[in-house]
Each structure stands twice: as C-alpha cells, then as structure tokens.
Amino acid sequence: MPSPKTTAFFPRLALAALILSSAGAVAFAATPTATAAPATAQSAAKAVPGAPVPAGSPQQTGPVHFQFAIYYAKTPATDPMAALRSQLAKLGGSPKLLKAAPTPATATEPVVFANWNTTTVLKEYRAPSMEMLQRFGRGISREQAEALQTADKALIIDFAHPAQQSSAAMQKALQLTLQVARDTNGLLWDEETREVFSPDEWQKRRIDTWAGGVPDMSQHTTIHAYRSGDLVRAITLGMSKFGLPDVVVSDFSWSSNRPMGNLVNMFSQAMVEGATLAQPGQYDLDLRALKHAAARDPQLTHLKPNAAAVARLSLVNGTWESGDPQNRLYEIRFDRYKGPDRYAQQTAMLVSVFGADEDSVTRLKHNDELLAASKAANAQLPKLRDAFAKGLQPGEYILVKAPFTTRSGSNEWMWVEVARWNGDVIEGLLKNEPVEVPNLHAGQMVKVSQAKVFDYMRRYADGREEGNETSKIIARMQGPKK
Known part of the structure; x- marks a missing residue:
C-alpha cells in the first residue's frame, strides 16, 4: 500500500x-519547525513578498x-x-x-x-x-x-x-x-x-x-506566535482548508499578543464571510459588520468606549519562513496609521480599533518608602538582565519604569517593554501615551538607562507577575479613589 x-x-x-x-486562540511557540518551502498556491501566483496583495476576493480560484x-x-x-x-x-x-x-x-x-x-x-x-x-x-x-x-x-x-x-x-x-x-x-x-x-x-x-x-x-484555525528577532511574529494555520491565505503579523510585543490575535481572527472571519479588497493592499475591517454572531459579539463586548471598531489594514504578500503553512500569506501592516515608526503605528491601530484607558499623570514627591522600594527593585535588575539574555519563555515579558524629560525639565515616568538589553542600555516599546513629553508616542521604540530605572514588572507566560511594588505605595499615597 x-x-x-x-x-x-x-x-x-x-x-x-x-x-x-x-491565550484564547493564540499559541505561543518557541521557534517554528522546518518544513519545505511552499510549492503550491504561493509560488504558482508568483507573489512578490512585500508587494500589495491584489484587489478583489482573496478566495483562490483553483480547487481547495x-x-x-x-x-x-x-x-x-x-x-x-x-x-x-x-x-x-x-x-x-x-x-x-x-x-x-x-x-x-x-x-x-x-x-x-x-x-x-x-x-x-x-x-x-x-x-x-x-x-x-x-x-x-x-x-x-x-x-x-x-x-x-x-x-x-x-x-x-x-x-x-x-x-x-x-x-x-x-x-x-x-x-x-x-x-x-x-x-x-x-x-x-x-x-x-x-x-x-x-x-x-x-x-x-x-x-x-x-x-x-x-x-x-477561530475554531477552524490556530495562531502560532513566537519570538522572531527582538519581537514576536504570529501566523495562522488552517486558512488553506477554505481556499484562503493564511495571515501574518510581525514585530509586535508579547504584551500585545491578545489584541493582535483578536485582530487576526477577525480578519480571517471577514475573509471567510466573503470580504473583498476595493483596492490593492487595503481593507477596512469593520468588526460590527461581521455576520457570525458568536465570532463577532465577544469582541464587541470588550471594546472600550473610545473604540472605533474599524481597522484600516495594509496588506502585503507575506514572506514565507520555515515552519509556515504551504499557502499564500497575507501580512498585516500598519502604515495607514500615524506614528514615528512602525511600532507606534501598530499601537495606534490597536488603540483605535479596540480602544484604551486614557493615561493620566500622578504628581507626587518621592518619599522614603517609595525610594526604598525603588532601590530594592533596582537591585533585581542584574538578575532580570541575565534572565532576558538567556531567553524568556514564549509569552513572557519584562517592563521597566523609566524617566523621560518633560517640557519643564522634570521627569515623566513611563513603562517600557524590553526588546533588547545590552549593559546599561535598554531598548523597548513605550507602553504609555506621554502627557508632557513632546515627540514621543505610545508604541514607539525608545532607549533608557538601566541605572535610571525606577521599577520593573515581570509577567510570566502563565499570567503570574512580580515587581511593580512602587505602584502599590503610590496608590496608598493617593488615597482611595472618589
């Protein structure tokens, strides 16, 4: 036989x-396993990686x-x-x-x-x-x-x-x-x-x-997300069963894993429901227009009041990597949103689509208790740097709180998700929208000094968190919310 x-x-x-x-339909993977390069729909269509995907239906014309x-x-x-x-x-x-x-x-x-x-x-x-x-x-x-x-x-x-x-x-x-x-x-x-x-x-x-x-x-596909370089790449598996391209998103952070997975699932849903591109490389994904209630409604329930619920997607032919499904790839990019770099544009899209709580500034003087907690946190940074160098588990990430100079010359302390950590220099994605610091935007890649870090927070893949002790002290200093 x-x-x-x-x-x-x-x-x-x-x-x-x-x-x-x-997390949801997203699976964290360490690295993809090698497979042969695709010799099917992608090569047949002679798709040029990075080129805008064609207008019209993403449905393949040949047999599934x-x-x-x-x-x-x-x-x-x-x-x-x-x-x-x-x-x-x-x-x-x-x-x-x-x-x-x-x-x-x-x-x-x-x-x-x-x-x-x-x-x-x-x-x-x-x-x-x-x-x-x-x-x-x-x-x-x-x-x-x-x-x-x-x-x-x-x-x-x-x-x-x-x-x-x-x-x-x-x-x-x-x-x-x-x-x-x-x-x-x-x-x-x-x-x-x-x-x-x-x-x-x-x-x-x-x-x-x-x-x-x-x-x-979301019940017929999976999304594998894994570290690729300094950040994360995610790709669907299973879209080819419906004659549709698999979806790729690159260069996002682990803390954005859930909203990015939701975005990918909703675009996949739109395609199976018959979405067409009015012009090459662009598609406006309206979450409220999805027909399948069980796929649509949970997303709408969790939208923030300021959510637009519409994602203005840029779509290009994805670059195939070892372990990817043997299928056409549509890669989502974010250049239809404003921002000084692609990371800030990506954050702008997620905030626009799903909404976000507004950042606020707490003005206070550092007392002895706060300074002692910060000193204790700073003492843990060498150990965190070593852990980062050895490689965090998929889904795990580290945030550091660092100072940024305001217009008046004071400091605005904001969180940065670590992407690279070399000696005293930490590079990462800014997680707060600045209030008094010009020319900075949430999601932007920034550099900070380890020596100036005020606190840290480490989130493990299983959801456990450690650090961020200063926030508890600040909450007590502010008193109960009215």
Whole structure:
C-alpha cells in the first residue's frame, strides 16, 4: 500500500514548534519547525513578498484540497474503509470516493480519497509526542495520548473540491470524518492546524460552531506566535482548508499578543464571510459588520468606549519562513496609521480599533518608602538582565519604569517593554501615551538607562507577575479613589 506521502494531495507538514502556553486562540511557540518551502498556491501566483496583495476576493480560484486523518491506538471497532463507504452512502454520494489520488486540478466536483495505512504510520505519519499532545491535544486524556505513541494504524483522508463550493463541502468533510471516527473508535487529526481531537471535541469546535452556513474561523484555525528577532511574529494555520491565505503579523510585543490575535481572527472571519479588497493592499475591517454572531459579539463586548471598531489594514504578500503553512500569506501592516515608526503605528491601530484607558499623570514627591522600594527593585535588575539574555519563555515579558524629560525639565515616568538589553542600555516599546513629553508616542521604540530605572514588572507566560511594588505605595499615597 502506498505511503501517505505518495497518496496525499500535498506533502505532510512537519509538526509545529513546541507550544508552551496559550491565550484564547493564540499559541505561543518557541521557534517554528522546518518544513519545505511552499510549492503550491504561493509560488504558482508568483507573489512578490512585500508587494500589495491584489484587489478583489482573496478566495483562490483553483480547487481547495486538505487532509484529515483518524488515528487508532488499537484495532478499530469496525473496518474504517467500510465505515467510510457507509457514511458516504448516507450523505448521498458527495463527496465522490475515488480509487486513486487525483491531482488537485482535476477536482471539478467534491471528491475524497482514503488511505487505510497499517504499515508506515510509525515511520511516516507518526502521531504527535506526549509533549506535543499536552498543547495540541483537544479533549485527549493522558491515557489516550500515551496510547497514541505506539499507534501504527491510521485512515488518511484527502478531500478536494472547487473553491466556490468550499463551505458546503467543508461541512460534509467535517461530518464525514467525525462519524467515521465515532464508528471506529478513533482520534481525529487536522493536518493543517496540526491538532489531535477527540470526537466530542471535534463536534464541539468544528461542527457545532457553524451558523447559517458560515464557520467561526477561530475554531477552524490556530495562531502560532513566537519570538522572531527582538519581537514576536504570529501566523495562522488552517486558512488553506477554505481556499484562503493564511495571515501574518510581525514585530509586535508579547504584551500585545491578545489584541493582535483578536485582530487576526477577525480578519480571517471577514475573509471567510466573503470580504473583498476595493483596492490593492487595503481593507477596512469593520468588526460590527461581521455576520457570525458568536465570532463577532465577544469582541464587541470588550471594546472600550473610545473604540472605533474599524481597522484600516495594509496588506502585503507575506514572506514565507520555515515552519509556515504551504499557502499564500497575507501580512498585516500598519502604515495607514500615524506614528514615528512602525511600532507606534501598530499601537495606534490597536488603540483605535479596540480602544484604551486614557493615561493620566500622578504628581507626587518621592518619599522614603517609595525610594526604598525603588532601590530594592533596582537591585533585581542584574538578575532580570541575565534572565532576558538567556531567553524568556514564549509569552513572557519584562517592563521597566523609566524617566523621560518633560517640557519643564522634570521627569515623566513611563513603562517600557524590553526588546533588547545590552549593559546599561535598554531598548523597548513605550507602553504609555506621554502627557508632557513632546515627540514621543505610545508604541514607539525608545532607549533608557538601566541605572535610571525606577521599577520593573515581570509577567510570566502563565499570567503570574512580580515587581511593580512602587505602584502599590503610590496608590496608598493617593488615597482611595472618589
């Protein structure tokens, strides 16, 4: 029997990097795992990295193809191929079961090809490791994860259909794969998002979340975020199942991970709902105009009163990196917003779209208690610098509070998220909007001196925080809020 690599519509992807934590639909990854450069839609379209994406629909014109699989740690309850044929008969023969794998271009109707593999799974289609399953396993028990380590049987199912039939064909593919897994007592694998599901979790996330024929894309994709250089890069996995480009955002900070993930999810949702670009490289994403209520409403609920709820996106062809999905890439940029650099423009977009609490200035004199707390914080900085040099965990970041000279010559103390730390020089993103310091903006890359740092705050990937003791003292000095 042929191996999965020779029967699939496209080659199996290597597993993504270790995911260490997650926030919403965003997964933190240390580094991407190497895969071959894409030889499919991106190269076929001859997309020039950095060039504006074309106007019109982002939907691909050629057939959509994707792969699911069902793993078996022991002999399945019934023959998987018989179960597949039975379910196809109940669906009315669509998709059409093929005896041999076609080339994607020949998919003029919904088709499916199945490879019941009992010989090369451990070598060429091995289930994820225990460590991976702790992060990629959805509804998987420890016992199931352990059993998967020796799984040597899998039903590998390739689907293809014309792009214009994407939503209806995807719903059938999801239902078909689920029912076969239930009938045969298997666990489901999504090749594009690189996740393993229990049947109940597949039902919950992949089937029950559709509304009016529209999927909630946050349940059909994942976002991997990892440090790239001094800052963070995030990319979706799974958009190609719908014939759409995956979405990339680069050069943001870990403290912006959640709003950036929300932005990416909402743009992905807009595309699956039929968004089109009126002109090359530009799209105005209106959160309130999204049709899928379960995808839209949680975002609207958490908007600040000053939120515009509209993101003016710049879109360019993304630059493919090792570990990225084999797909077209749309990269979001922020140059339609004002700011002295791309970091400030990025912050301006997030504040405009989601709103923000207004920064205020507290005017006070440093008393002995405050100075003692600052001195204690400063004593911890060498240890923090060493930890930063060794490499923080994905999702972890350090803020320092440093002075900036005002118009009057006094100091305005503001937080900076550390991006680089060399000796006494700390470079990072300004996290406050200055009140009395001209020519500075929130999100701007700035330099400060370690020797002048007043306090620090370290936030770990699991949400724990340490430091920032001076803020507690300042709060007491101010007294209760009226």
